[in-house]
Amino acid sequence: KRNFANGRRTYQAARCGACHRFDGTGGATGPDLSNVAGRFSVKDLAESLIVPSKVVSDQYRASVVLTTAGKVITGRIVNDNKGTLTILTDPFDASKITTVPADKVDETSPSKTSLMPEKLLHPLGRDELLDLVAYLLSRGNPNDLMFGE
Structure with a gap:
């Protein structure tokens, strides 16, 4: 199981909200992350966070x-x-x-590269990254099945 508080803390510490909307707040430079659960698997979302230039939407290029x-x-x-x-x-x-x-x-x-800095999340450990992914996929819901006992 993942750690909700750590996922939220990682989201805030990485300043994701400066560029991305999530749960009704944040910037608009990057894609809205509120509905990533319907568009990404855990693997694909983690890859997009680690290698942001691999796939860049024309809308945010x-x-x-x-x-x-x-x-x-x-x-x-x-x-x-x-x-x-x-x-x-x-x-x-x-x-x-x-x-x-x-x-x-x-x-x-x-541009061939994303506006999201390539190594922005490289300092994160495996658990921090997975907690962030779970936080995003849960739409910020601490009661999601990804969290808890």
């Missing part, structure tokens, strides 16, 4: 923007209108925005 001055900006394009490209460059800080006039953009391409 970062872009690589090359300016005419040769500057490379990687982030999530949050607005593309009125002749300006607005790019969120730090998934943990929504105030880290870069704007580029459309006429200064040389090229835009999809």
Whole structure:
């Protein structure tokens, strides 16, 4: 059986809510984690957490923007209108925005890597990771069968 309190603590310590919604709260940079139980097995969810760039939804894919001055900006394009490209460059800080006039953009391409840092959860031990996975799959329900005696 998994440890609910440890799963919730790991979710908070890893700052998952900065980018992901879960149980009605959190950010919107990454996918909503509230319904992962219907979409992922334990193995697939654990793999997505450990290797976030293996599968990235187009909806949350970062872009690589090359300016005419040769500057490379990687982030999530949050607005593309009125002749300006607005790019969120730090998934943990929504105030880290870069704007580029459309006429200064040389090229835009999809990033091959996830905005979720590749080694974000590497410090976790096996039990911490499995408790986090159980916490997410339970939809934050301490009475789920994955927890308890």
